[in-house]
Amino acid sequence: MTRAPQPHEPVRKPTAPLSEAAFTLLVQGVLDYGIFMLDQQGYIISWNAGAERIKGYSAAEIVGQHFSVFYPTEDNASGKPQWELETAVAEGRLEDEGWRIRKDGSRFWANVVITALWDDKGQLAGFGKVTRDMxxxxxxxxxxxxxxxxxxxxxxxxxxxxxxxxxxxxxxxxxxxxxxxxxxxxxxxxxxxxxxxxxxxxxxxxxxxxxxxxxxxxxxxPPGIDRHGLLEALSNHLEDAVTSWGMTYSFEHRLDREPPPETAITIFRIVQEALLNVHKHAYGRTVALLVQSADGGILTRVVDDGTGAPISPGAVHDHFGVIEMRERAETAGGWWSMRSEPGTGTTVEFWVPNPDPVPASTDDQS
Structure with a gap:
């Protein structure tokens, strides 16, 4: 068993570069990636353990066959394998995702990189191909x-x-x-x-x-959220509701893009319930609302200056409004929290994802 270096002990440096034999062992032993070589026409000339695990062929079974055997019938009919080799030669490499075929005929979704390899005279020597099961x-x-x-x-x-x-x-x-x-x-x-x-x-x-x-x-x-967006709907609600309760408010927002309607409604509903709890239970004078983009989603925080109170786990789980806020956030794929102490007010904070619009699927065209 290799001993780890102890504190203040010099780390031993390699005495020589990795040998070609050791490098070959490394490539052959990789299991998460299929790594193999093709000749200039696309026939397989090497095969590693990862390729056998992913595609199901042993080296003896597959070496010498054309790599188009891994492509679905429709891709072979369209000439995709040859097009990929020509693109790799023209551009140096090609990366693609699409369906590939295992030995047993089953399909799997693969990420593939084909790299053109040149000899020291600038002549095409073949191709390196790396496949990952995605x-x-x-x-x-x-x-x-x-x-x-x-x-x-x-x-x-x-x-x-x-x-x-x-x-x-x-x-x-x-x-x-x-x-x-x-x-x-x-x-x-x-x-x-x-x-x-x-x-x-x-x-x-x-x-x-x-x-x-x-x-x-x-x-x-509430009117407006489906016509004017999240920020205006929240601003209007603060003005209409919080002001009518005799409280003052602040509203800070830093969004990099408007969320889709369903996300906007989720955020609005949680804020609406949090503000209602402030009105019913906090006995405060001010409330601060923050909405900002963070970590690929939207982070929202509602802070009041009310009386505050220790929050027991039972209270968090039993109060209907709290349950509704938490479930809305978690159903959207986010999280929700509430913290409070006597004399410091209460903070409700939650985050929900704000994913980019999903483009039309191109799975069948890969």
């Missing part, structure tokens, strides 16, 4: 893409249902209660004064309920 990474990318599609569908479905409920409340419940309020006012003017005061109290209660329902419809479907 099937697992491609499957993970597809799984992530599918998760994103399902997330987008879920957000759209939730917002559609919220919009429907908001419309139903506005067009049915609120209108019915407005009509009740008008009838109470008419009755209050016609009945004896002993009953009139009670009817006026009922009318006040109805007006309060209408106001709360209107606030509910706003929370269910």
């Amino acid at each position: 099937s697992e990474r491609r499957a993970a990318q597809h799984a992530l893409k599918e998760r994103r599609r399902l997330f987008d569908h879920l957000v759209q479905a939730q917002e559609t249902e919220r919009r429907r409920i908001a419309w139903d409340v506005h067009d049915d419940s609120i209108q019915a209660m407005v009509a009740v309020g008008m009838r109470l006012q008419l009755l209050a003017d016609r009945v004896p004064e002993a009953y009139s005061a009670e009817l006026h109290r009922l009318d006040t209660s109805v007006r309060g309920a209408i106001s709360r329902l209107r606030n509910l419809t706003f929370r269910l479907h």
Whole structure:
């Protein structure tokens, strides 16, 4: 077993360059990459252990065959193998991703690099070819893409249902209660004064309920986010909600690009719930909102100067609003946290990915 150098002990340097035999052993022993050589026409002249593991052929089975045996029928029909060699000669190297065929006939997704090799006279000596099996990474990318599609569908479905409920409340419940309020006012003017005061109290209660329902419809479907984008929607919500609570706010934002609608809605909903918690529980005077691009996503932080309180694990898991915020962030592929101490206020922080738009798939054209 090789002994690791001890502290302050000089590191032993190699006494000679890696020999050709040792280098050959290194290439032959690599398992994660298929490394082999082709002659000038594309026939296989060497084969390493990684190529055998990835493609399934032993050296005895494959050396001497043309490398086009690894390509699907449609690629051979289009002349792709020869085109790749010609491109490698013209440009020095070629890199490609696409389907390749194993010995058993199964397909795998490969990253391939072909490098033209020249002798000391400038003549083409052949090609070096390195192949890596990318099937697992491609499957993970597809799984992530599918998760994103399902997330987008879920957000759209939730917002559609919220919009429907908001419309139903506005067009049915609120209108019915407005009509009740008008009838109470008419009755209050016609009945004896002993009953009139009670009817006026009922009318006040109805007006309060209408106001709360209107606030509910706003929370269910705030105007603007689908037309003006995330930052303007957040700014408008801060002005409308936080100001009406008698608080002041600051809003700092540094986004390198506007998020897609589903991501924008997720961020807005979490901020909306965090601000509502500030209003209900913090007893603070100011709230600060930060939204910025970070680590390929969007980091958002809501900080209040309220009373604060130690947060027990049970409270984090049991409070409905907290559960909703955390689940929204995690469903989007991100994270969420909340920290608070007495006298220092509360900080809600979360991050969600903001992926680049996915281009149209070209898998079948590789």
